[in-house]
Amino acid sequence: MTQVAAPKSPRRTPADKHDERRKTLAESALRTLGELGYARASLREIANNSEFSHGVVHYYFNDKLELIVYCVRYYKQTCVHRYDGVVAEATSPDDLVARFGDKLVETIIEEAPMHRLWYDLRSQSMFEESLREAVTQIDQSLEDMIARVVNRYASLSGTEAAIAPPVAYGMFDGIFQQALLGHLNGREGALEDLRNQVVGLMPMLLGPKA
Amino acid sequence: MTQVAAPKSPRRTPADKHDERRKTLAESALRTLGELGYARASLREIANNSEFSHGVVHYYFNDKLELIVYCVRYYKQTCVHRYDGVVAEATSPDDLVARFGDKLVETIIEEAPMHRLWYDLRSQSMFEESLREAVTQIDQSLEDMIARVVNRYASLSGTEAAIAPPVAYGMFDGIFQQALLGHLNGREGALEDLRNQVVGLMPMLLGPKA
DNA sequence: CGCGAATCTTGACGAGTGTCAAGAGTTTTC
DNA sequence: GAAAACTCTTGACACTCGTCAAGATTCGCG
Numbered sequence: 416m417t418q419v420a421a422p423k424s425p426r427r428t429p430a431d432k433h434d435e436r437r438k439t440l441a442e443s444a445l446r447t448l449g450e451l452g453y454a455r456a457s458l459r460e461i462a463n464n465s466e467f468s469h470g471v472v473h474y475y476f477n478d479k480l481e482l483i484v485y486c487v488r489y490y491k492q493t494c495v496h497r498y499d500g501v502v503a504e505a506t507s508p509d510d511l512v513a514r515f516g517d518k519l520v521e522t523i524i525e526e527a528p529m530h531r532l533w534y535d536l537r538s539q540s541m542f543e544e545s546l547r548e549a550v551t552q553i554d555q556s557l558e559d560m561i562a563r564v565v566n567r568y569a570s571l572s573g574t575e576a577a578i579a580p581p582v583a584y585g586m587f588d589g590i591f592q593q594a595l596l597g598h599l600n601g602r603e604g605a606l607e608d609l610r611n612q613v614v615g616l617m618p619m620l621l622g623p624k625a
Numbered sequence: 626m627t628q629v630a631a632p633k634s635p636r637r638t639p640a641d642k643h644d645e646r647r648k649t650l651a652e653s654a655l656r657t658l659g660e661l662g663y664a665r666a667s668l669r670e671i672a673n674n675s676e677f678s679h680g681v682v683h684y685y686f687n688d689k690l691e692l693i694v695y696c697v698r699y700y701k702q703t704c705v706h707r708y709d710g711v712v713a714e715a716t717s718p719d720d721l722v723a724r725f726g727d728k729l730v731e732t733i734i735e736e737a738p739m740h741r742l743w744y745d746l747r748s749q750s751m752f753e754e755s756l757r758e759a760v761t762q763i764d765q766s767l768e769d770m771i772a773r774v775v776n777r778y779a780s781l782s783g784t785e786a787a788i789a790p791p792v793a794y795g796m797f798d799g800i801f802q803q804a805l806l807g808h809l810n811g812r813e814g815a816l817e818d819l820r821n822q823v824v825g826l827m828p829m830l831l832g833p834k835a
Numbered sequence: 836c837g838c839g840a841a842t843c844t845t846g847a848c849g850a851g852t853g854t855c856a857a858g859a860g861t862t863t864t865c
Numbered sequence: 866g867a868a869a870a871c872t873c874t875t876g877a878c879a880c881t882c883g884t885c886a887a888g889a890t891t892c893g894c895g
């Protein structure tokens with residue numbers, strides 16, 4: 416057990432230093448992971464792109480898997496509230512759907528490596544049992560995120576969503592993945608397509624007006 | 626160049642033997658790939674689960690990547706016509722959607738390892754340039770496959786599809802992936818959910834009746 | 836049969852991997 | 866300011882990987 420409890424002296428930084436370093440390490444590890452993917456990112460390469468040496472990983476994490484799971488959890492944690500602003504500020508159904516589409520496109524442009532890492536990890540979890548718990552949790556939080564958007568859209572439209580949250584998430588995840596792939600392939604129009612698809616799709620998710 | 630042209634004597638088996646062996650090799654390689662995934666399936670492991678030794682791979686393929694791309698292409702080739710029967714035999718919109726849903730569930734049950742391999746490979750293509758061409762082609766053929774189903778459904782309903790093929794493919798691919806993940810996670814109900822989702826979703830893809 | 840080409844096996848190579856122990860360096864504590 | 870605890874580096878370990886060359890084996894044709 417490398418973990419330290421630090422029972423006494425909760426003054427300043429007893430062992431939160433540990434957590435801070437873990438975050439620092441995670442942030443630089445995410446750069447490498449986003450560049451190379453789960454399988455090809457070695458601990459040495461990760462360490463090279465950080466301010467530490469390759470041995471330090473085993474001081475803060477038990478093994479490579481724990482590091483990677485920590486990283487993706489850390490990233491998705493901030494990622495899950497990306498559309499909270501959209502939900503809060505939207506004034507009409509059309510406004511919401513426009514902002515939502517813009518935000519989707521924006522995140523592909525700005526964080527494509529992170530998104531492909533997520534899809535990589537989720538695929539790996541189909542083979543690697545030990546990844547499934549984390550992936551399932553993250554997937555659930557993403558589904559909730561989409562549900563908030565769709566529900567807000569329905570409420571602004573004065574009706575209710577005609578589809579269940581898992582279906583909505585599955586659909587948006589599917590076309591998002593497609594747009595990401597297209598974008599990485601250099602296919603121009605991939606992002607514009609995504610925006611239009613979202614605009615076209617959203618109204619179909621609503622039930623009949625009350 | 627390991628490739629052999631065999632210009633003359635197109636009698637019996639001049640160099641189609643080569644192609645046949647490649648297929649045989651691909652078939653047993655697919656078993657291992659479906660079990661371990663792209664990154665963890667070594668050539669030695671692949672060869673162990675076949676009737677050959679590990680060196681033979683380089684007699685029929687230039688490198689590991691060529692083998693794997695050949696394998697997935699080989700598999701998806703047969704896979705793309707999975708719903709042709711459904712399209713041909715369906716007698717009514719409801720009949721088609723029921724058959725389609727059943728077939729989706731069936732293929733998850735029977736070929737889950739192959740499907741997760743496909744998603745694995747598609748994710749890897751986001752990192753590995755050399756995979757993109759094959760992935761793009763396969764993705765396109767899958768989109769066409771879905772388009773045939775949706776168009777047939779629309780035609781049986783006496784109307785036209787309200788969404789473009791890429792959107793339809795993205796949506797179904799998304800919920801299919803979700804169901805596959807749930808199934809591999811041992812979540813009971815994952816497959817039943819998929820069936821119901823398809824039944825509920827299909828009618829929403831249609832435009833107003835003519 | 837016998838010879839040459841096609842096919843396959845074997846064994847080795849160098850590079851790269853995760854892991855970990857030993858110790859150097861740094862900070863904290865008394 | 867010495868001792869203890871924490872933090873980090875270094876270097877080695879055992880192992881796996883893709884690749885390939887050299888040779889054994891099998892096959893097909895004259």
